[in-house]
Amino acid sequence: MMKMSDKKILEKEVVNFFYKKEECRSLSNFWECDIIIVDEEGNERKYESGENCFHGEKYVRIGELCKNEDRKNKLLEYGKKFLKMEDRKLSGVEGKRMGGKKGFKLNDEELELWSGISIIVQNEICKYKIENYEEVRMDLFKTKGKVLIHPAMRCSEEKLKYKIWEGKGVVVDGKVEILGRNMLGNIWMAFREELF
Numbered sequence: 001m002m003k004m005s006d007k008k009i010l011e012k013e014v015v016n017f018f019y020k021k022e023e024c025r026s027l028s029n030f031w032e033c034d035i036i037i038v039d040e041e042g043n044e045r046k047y048e049s050g051e052n053c054f055h056g057e058k059y060v061r062i063g064e065l066c067k068n069e070d071r072k073n074k075l076l077e078y079g080k081k082f083l084k085m086e087d088r089k090l091s092g093v094e095g096k097r098m099g100g101k102k103g104f105k106l107n108d109e110e111l112e113l114w115s116g117i118s119i120i121v122q123n124e125i126c127k128y129k130i131e132n133y134e135e136v137r138m139d140l141f142k143t144k145g146k147v148l149i150h151p152a153m154r155c156s157e158e159k160l161k162y163k164i165w166e167g168k169g170v171v172v173d174g175k176v177e178i179l180g181r182n183m184l185g186n187i188w189m190a191f192r193e194e195l196f
Contacts, residue, residue, distance in 0.1 A: 164181050
């Protein structure tokens with residue numbers, strides 16, 4: 001059971017951000033905004049949200065590195081399904097589903113490759129949002145001095161140990177500690193540090 005003082009410490013020092021919460025919604029990958037990735041040849045790939053970009057780029061970048069021509073083409077083709085299209089809308093939830101365990105399966109080698117590339121891609125998404133959306137810059141400015149946490153919903157503290165992108169703030173001896181790696185929160189805090 002959390003003591004009231006612990007709750008106040010968390011309210012004062014932590015900002016939890018996720019799409020369904022009004023405060024700092026723009027920091028969520030589910031926030032709907034165009035994200036444009038420009039590759040080394042100058043080609044643009046446009047997505048409707050950070051979430052769609054994250055999963056689309058997973059297949060594109062792994063596909064670009066793939067040596068097997070047939071597999072490469074399948075990965076690249078699947079990556080195109082996440083792009084913004086004039087004739088349909090793809091929500092972040094749909095993008096997450098398509099890029100998740102029930103979507104196009106990646107093998108162990110591809111998953112390992114993605115674990116490193118994913119952090120690069122997420123940094124690119126955050127950088128693009130900062131450079132192109134005032135709301136993102138304002139949300140970062142409003143949270144100066146606070147810990148940004150992308151919370152894991154309905155997740156035990158034991159399972160949090162294995163979470164890369166999410167985290168949870170807890171108070172230990174009067175100080176905020178983060179359970180989980182909270183990678184998305186950490187990326188935003190690093191950009192905020194550079195900005196302000």
